Amino acid sequence: MDLGVTIAPDSIETNELLAVVDVLITDYSSIVFDFLPTGKPVAMYTYDLEEYRNERGLYVDPSSMGLPTAKTIDELIAIISQEISSRHQGALHTRLVEEYCPYEDGQASKRAVDFFFFNDDSHQLPCRSVKKSLLFHHSFIPNGITSSLLNLLKSIDPDEYDVTVVVPVDETAANSGRLEKFREMPASVRVIGRVGRQLFTPEEKWIVDRMNRHRALTNEAQMNVYRRAFRREFVRIFGAHEFTSSIEFEGYSTFWTALLAAAPKSSRKVAFLHNDMRSEWLGRFPHLEAIFRTYPSFDALVSVSEVISEENRDHLGSLLSLPDERFRHAVNQIDPKATLELAGEDLDPDLLDWFSPDFKTFITMGRMSPEKDHEKLIRAFHEFLNYSPTSRLLILGDGPLRPALSRLIADLDLTGHIFLAGLRSNPFPALSRADCFVLSSNHEGQPMVLLEALTLGKPIISTEIIGAKYVLQDGYGLLVENSVSGLVSGLHRFLTGSIPQRSFHTSVYQQEAHAQFLASALPSGDERSLSAAYSAPSTLATPTG
Template sequence: MKRDTGFRRIIKYTYFYEKLEVKDQVILYESFHGKAMVDSPYAIFKMLVNDPKYRGYKHVWALNTTEGNLYAEEYTDHNNVEFVKVHSDKYLKYLAAAKYLINNTTFPPYFQKKAGQIYVNTWHGTPLKTLGKDMKGGLGQHKNIQRNFAHTDYLINPNIYTADKLVESHDLAGIYNGTIIHEGYPRVDLTLNANRDEIRNKMSRLVTIDKTKKIILYAPTWRGEVNSVSNTKDEIQQVIKELYQKIPDGYQLLLKVHTLMYKHIKNDKRLEEVCIPDWVDTNELLSVVDILITDYSSIFFDYLVTKKPIIFFMYDREIYETERGLYIRLDQLPGPICKDIEEVIDCMKNADTHLPFYEDKYQKYIKEFCPYDDGHATERNVEIIFQEKHTKNCFRVRNEKRNILLYCGGFLNNGITTSAINLLNNLDYSKYNLVVMDKSNYDATSTENMNKLNPMVKKFFRVGSMNTTIIESYKHNYLINKGLKNESLHKFIPRTLYNREVHRLFGDIEFDIVIDFSGYVPFWSLLFAFGNFKRKVIYQHNDMQAEYDKKINKKYKHRSNMNLIFPIYKYFDKIISVAEHTRDVNKANLQKYIPSEKAAYVHNCIDPEKVQSLVEEKSELLRVSHQQYLVMNNTTQNGILKFKGIMMPEEGKVHFVNMGRLSPEKDQKKLIIAFSKIAEVHDYVRLYIIGEGVLEHELKKLTIQLGVQDKVYFTGQLSNPFQLISTCDCFILSSNHEGQPMVLLEALIVGIPIISTDIPGSRSILQNGYGELVENSVDGLVLGMEKYLMNQLLTREFDYRTYNREALGMFYREVCGEEVEKNSVLQETKLGIYLDHTS
């Protein structure tokens, strides 16, 4: 509380959220995070504050400073208008108690709408450039926007095109519970209904304006990413300088930059004479503009209603299209596109001549993007929001599919990630809306894995921290640190905290089924166990007692987490293991925690088409001294090629291959020792080990000690391991425990012979002749490799299509609670039926 401002703010907001009653006639307005009193919230405010029907309402503006703000000055003496700073105590109170919340961007991550509040988001423009998940750059840039939208009761749009883009780009289709409105933008009324003389007089108090001259406005958008705005001040300065020197007679130049860019130039002396302050409403300004120069900004859509010339200055068109992306073809824009300043100057001088040339495109854009901009959009939107007079242009996007929420474990390079990707690539999206919730920050590995998900998956990203009381925070941290193995502690579980967090993250979105597909992360296990969901499921991807006892660097890796997760199994409707043997082991070892009737098993799904396509994918090979290498990465500098490559299998040699994390449970140490014994007798054998992990240095050191460093190849992590695996002779798994090893299923798809230690997870796949199960020891692996070298391994063909159908049937039945008819063929045995009976 003393050292963390953010924590103090959360504590205060939570107190107000829980204690204050909603005040029916209070409206909180916010635009651009409190930077200004502008845009559609301002248009709505101007109507309401002057309308006798709403005389009894109090209007609260979130405004970080009123100093020098002519808009705020106009209302300073109004008894029913109050200004508060964002994050201030008063702001927190009104955010928690005002019935109506009206914003054109987002409220902070700690905000969550409470029962009785009505949240209206007006957004701030028709999108030319991409939004949300469609934006290039880092994953989840839009996370707080998406979260805010999930809380809204109304999303206001100028046209159906914008409504579609907002919904789709923020993964709201099918799950959003609010109302979409497309009755026109209130802010455009500020342009159409403006008193132009009054606006010019107001502008003359801010910048040098000659009232006898026409106005050219240069209004560029911002560059970069949402949380990393590029400083383009120097570029803007140069453009203004060149335009200023060659501006046509009878015109004057003004500058209005995007609010995200304003902080970089607001104190620049070279621009102060032409730069309009950030707090000035852009739409009121547009009412006195005679020529607009812009780039990729949505400002031009609003300006269309003036029917005056628009010039598009896109000096970085190729770069911008590549780095940000656009929704609309630029060659269809209602004005000339200029690549350099000379073209802009020419278009300025000939603006009236150019305008008729673009008349058809101009009218087409007005019809498509401004169909309701008639000066009365504010009135219609206000009647919808405050009087519930819904029109034909109000609609919902919620569908009748069941909503499933999954947490998949961070999308690290492991079997859980592979299993999750395969499952989500196989599910029936005609019946379900699938939402994956994950962390907010991604490295290259988790980004790559996240991007492998089926495009139908809706991706949400956690932002901010839990809204908590002091007592709840103490209880939560105590449970995280101490666990719940003591039954008496269960009465202290802060269930309200976890329900509140679910609501903060997902707003009004409702989920029928939640799946903790990871089963290793206490935070998500707690949220899913105690959230108000209809059906709750948690997965066990391994022998969980063995995981509990696993040590890495002399420390128990999972013990602390499992001390909390094991005791809350009972709060889930189903505890799903990934194989029958694994379920039986977990039931036996954890019978204290797993109610027998809740234990079930569901086989991992596979993606055979993807595996086969990767086998056939021809990665770059390079031949050096009669030996082929799989090129990992390469660079060319000054005519010199430098590359890292993996030696491909050689003719006349036998190549075993292993894939998995380099960690204790995979036990590549045992495999290397066994291989060294084989290599003593058979000089022609080689071993590939694919993967990375904490034991890499130790394992490489072991190969040196055993004298097989030239016969064991550590490849590291491979984005496509299957081209290498398919050219090897035999797959070998040395694990001490597994749930249901994905690598064995993938090896079966590849069609390579398999040797594995006889552990429950592997036995569930390889029993009935799919591979060689050997004693879980060095001697057992030696025996298995000897049998292969003597051509004594018998394998049977794997019917992966039948397997996948049954795995999906299990998922629908056990996880989703559906009544799924079993295929009569599948009742013959457990996994033994997944062979071609004709072979």
């Protein structure tokens, strides 16, 4: 059947073909930018836009260009007929050419000849100042570490720093929670997705497998083979680019920590330690021992508070023969404006009945995992109800212990008083409406939820652990014994109005937090950052309100 269709042979150059056609029909191809300078009609056929956007992503949303767009064949036929009959592209084409291809005027070769042979530099573009380039790795698991990274990325000036985030494509794309967090990144951040497999020689494969199984290698020669394998993988992903700083922000992945440790020598290599890592190693994550083996390759090991940095220095410094100056600190950054805006949104309908002037609502937020110890809080709240029988407790978050916690609530007959509300895309309307925030953790680095609760002016009760003590000392909240009885005592003190609640100055805190990050992440020659970060007293240690 003759459809009147000719398939152009591969021997014809695309640009030569574009010069003779009258209308271009395309979907998401960059060929549209090659065709725009011809001034001829373009029709966009994007019937699978949402599917393509979700699976492949877009550099430019087709709808933002303003070109005629069709979702169906009938719409496409109508657009082509109209475009052929009008023959006049007007202001739209002029705008698109100016925006995307202003130098496509047919004179490029002449300008090149004039520049090289006749010293004509009238068309030379001014050189942009070279910005410092920062590389981060993150996998966007919905937790406090991800919140801290997102706040940090928003605080980095894109006019001064070129920021790249590398993500594991398969793990991130397959998880809706991770994707939601991933999409919160600033538009100025460049994203590199790691795909494909790491390549090894037989010797390297044996060494890497040994490290993963035994979390240690026998000698320095084996460590050199291990580093070589990851240096090659670094080049596979990033080519020959040399970042000013390569920052392993997440801190819990053996592969990614080894990869960032393999950055070129010219790059300052930084690993963030979001907790007392020795306690994490002994209590939850045996694989951290393999990560510790890569720490000597980093220029800075940055904890999220000064006291946690001291703990990590004391525990890991002698173990790994690392100098004290290798251990630094940079507190978690916050985004008070966004927190306040999100808090003003509507409360989720299923939570409405958990707030009332007739009773007190306590809230906690965090992953339902052993270190958060929600069981201790539930048992404490069970005892507390003897004194305040109308009080309610909301637990926001999800995790492996949720089934066990749900059974405990049922066994204690607390279903009318405690609600496991799950993971919420916006927890702040609930936090802002709660009467008091409670943290029951056994250990934390610098809990982001405490900073968010302080931003919203909430009274806070927390177990007296190192990370919480650093945040709440000097009157920002109440620290209680890390036990059921300690939490009961704290809940009791809330009823009597005896929770310390000093004013939290978010702008001063954020300024110091950002300066500490720059001092830790940038090469040591940036004395301005070092001075700003470590010469001023800590906002949390010396409250001004």
